[in-house]
Amino acid sequence: MVQSNGVHTALVLPLVTPERDWRPVFPADEVALSGEPYTHLAISWGERQVFLETPTWWDLSPMTVLRIAGIGGDGLLHVEHYVRPAPADDLRPLRLTHAEYARLVAEIDRVVPQGQRVSYPGYGDQDVFYETGGHYTVRNTCNQWTSNTLASAGVKTGWWTPMAGGVMKWVPDSAE
Template identity: 60%
Template sequence: MVNPVAPAAIRALKLARHTLAGLALLVGTFMLAAWVGSSLPRNRSWTEPAAGVPIMVETNGIHTAIVMPLVTPQKDWRGDFPAAHLGQPARPYTHVSVSWGERKVFLDTPTWSDLSPPTAIGAVTGGGGLLHVAHYVRPAPSDTARIVRLRPAEYARLVAAIERQVLPPGRRTIHVGYEDWDVFYDAPGRYHAGNTCNQWTSDTLAAAGVRIGRWTPFAGGVMKWIPRLPTR
């Protein structure tokens, strides 16, 4: 006698295999497109000056941010990002780190182990944006915080690009950060797989004129354009 369950189980197994194969193909295609897109340069002829305004591009391996002096002739960030919004406002802060990302990922995942599948899927398919602003005291350059020097006019364009993301006080909410030296602010923009936190970093650098990849959904696609510190 033929077991009627067997054909159904076989069909289910085949469906699962086809689904997994389709997902693997989709992920592989996305990864290849990201590699190609991040390898195509914008501002191809740009060269870093020997002297200028030093900024940093920092990464934790997944997310990237732009670190800038707190005060320069081009911009005093204390007006947009006052230390009074921090848990420890009295520290002698010298730099500010700015990045953009998806609201729920920022607010609901203090560590990457806290990232849930619904939150990740929501970010990929589309979510609101936030600015993450951290304040530093004399940050040291490293392989994960690399210095880039900009001409004064280039830095002014970088500032202008970031300023466009800063909502006026009456239109933004301040959200508590992970530590006592960082904070989140409401920001415009829609996060999705084609417009990630790392794409925001490269778009902002490109607006300043920096040579950077065209489509950089991953942190590595940004950092491969930022020279490492010379080894001694």
């Protein structure tokens, strides 16, 4: 599935498939509410300072926006754990073949922290942030990461999708 809050997008993936068991990669014991029967993960990439210092979009300072627009910032991975998420306007299902999904997994693996991991508490009890690579810029946004990751799997997307709407326009509405 592809998720959007109107500003930021994420990929929502089954926790276990033949192509990948995400449990050892992103263990539930790394979130505060670790005892739930999680079935899915939402994985997204974004700018470190925005993720860690902006709990709501109303907390985003103009200075942070100007800094990102000018020089960018370090990338950070955000992982949320879900129990049976249901399709909705902001959470659209996307069908991939096994081969497409394997390519999607391989692309995500490129940003998964290796070795000693540095993590930070998330916004709530079911999410966590991880240090990762990449440099966030106006040309390489969180939504562009989602779009590029989908494109690596063979999903048709726009060539530049800095905004959430630019990603979501390529994902059919769940009602269609």
